[in-house]
Amino acid sequence: MSSRCEQCIIRQLNSLGELTKDELLRISGCKTSQYVKKGEVLFEEGQYINGVFCVKDGVCKVTKMSTNGRDQIVKLIKKGDLIGERSLISEEASNLKATAINDMEVCFIPKEEIVKDLKSNNNFTMSILKDLATSLKEADNVIVDMAQKTVKQRLAETLLHLKKNYQVSEDKPLDIQLSREDIANIIGTATESAIRLLSSFKKEKLISLKGKEIYILDPQTLQQIAEGF
Amino acid sequence: MSSRCEQCIIRQLNSLGELTKDELLRISGCKTSQYVKKGEVLFEEGQYINGVFCVKDGVCKVTKMSTNGRDQIVKLIKKGDLIGERSLISEEASNLKATAINDMEVCFIPKEEIVKDLKSNNNFTMSILKDLATSLKEADNVIVDMAQKTVKQRLAETLLHLKKNYQVSEDKPLDIQLSREDIANIIGTATESAIRLLSSFKKEKLISLKGKEIYILDPQTLQQIAEGF
DNA sequence: CGATTGCTTGACCCCCATCAATCCTCGTGG
């Protein structure tokens, strides 16, 4: 359970890989490890996180509640990602909620410790900076898609994104247990609309569905739909 | 024109305020100043910026072209803001385009010089980090609004946002010359839809319109509309 | 002072949100 950060392969996947051996040893001493079951909440909107989570395994959704009462999935987090970087930088409470979608294994590194490294290790800081910049770019892309594309286009886009990031090998289902409601909350539509479109994609043999399992069959055509025929 | 950064008040408004006197002197020596007329383009999507712009005066829109061919305004930039921070961090071309909305006065600081400070001055780096974190949070909010709210709600929200950031004093028009098309491109809708809603807001005495000049009359009611009655 | 650009309004129709009913698939307890 409390394995050592210096030996953890996961750190190679994110900014923690920039830390020195000594820094990692210190982090190892203060981090905590936990298993999070599917459906359980890592942190709530409005909560002070005061640290970062490093995802060793599993997937979680990061959501925000709209004033109209519906959850919107803002991004998906998987093995190797960090969550909660913003809590290191600002003193505010989290504006987002994180919920496990598959069973997860995560480490939690308290803010006061990791902030030391942020102040002293420039490589680490620059790496975090790069992460945020990438997230920002992706967020901008999502904004444009949400604002300009139809639900059908967004669904096609989302499926392609899921295939790219969560399909381990061709002809295998996606390695992420999304409910239809989750899918609707990614593309920002009613669950029924998402279901209807999924069925139509199934009929056109673009995807294959078995319960929650999704197999993507025809990425090319999906790509065309995503870009508007 | 080529005033000295150490004496420029604008730097207090952004991360450049974290630089030391010596650093500012160096930046002063390599920066260039320029006036950008309304409608002129600061940089294009796909262009390598290789530096940051510091906005001394005026407003510009930052847009991204959707695959369907319509521009989406991702954010508005005003006096005191920096644009192009991302170019310092990533080696990629810009994913966004910047166009002046009002006449502008901007300074351009080349990447190779400012990156030195990013590597050596931790306060500066942390300040940039904070900026990006804030932008990311705001982008998340926009995603949720785009995905979940109606065009009417988004227009009300946008008007309130504009009032907050661009109305110098009560009962004065907004200090930003937005066309109806711009407004439509902020809220992600057709120009005609935006116009129609603006007219209805005008009839309900929530706002007042004189050409491009917009006066916000009733923020309370707009707030209610933005949050869904 | 035409001419180009932006603003405004009307008409039309499709996409999609919503409500509702049914079916399916589990996990749980009798």
Added chain:
DNA sequence: CCACGAGGATTGATGGGGGTCAAGCAATCG
């Protein structure tokens, strides 16, 4: 082992929001 209930998946019906085309109107500019 089955019955049952609860939550998820699916399909139908319906109405309104908003995208699109089109035609006037105002304003700005060379």
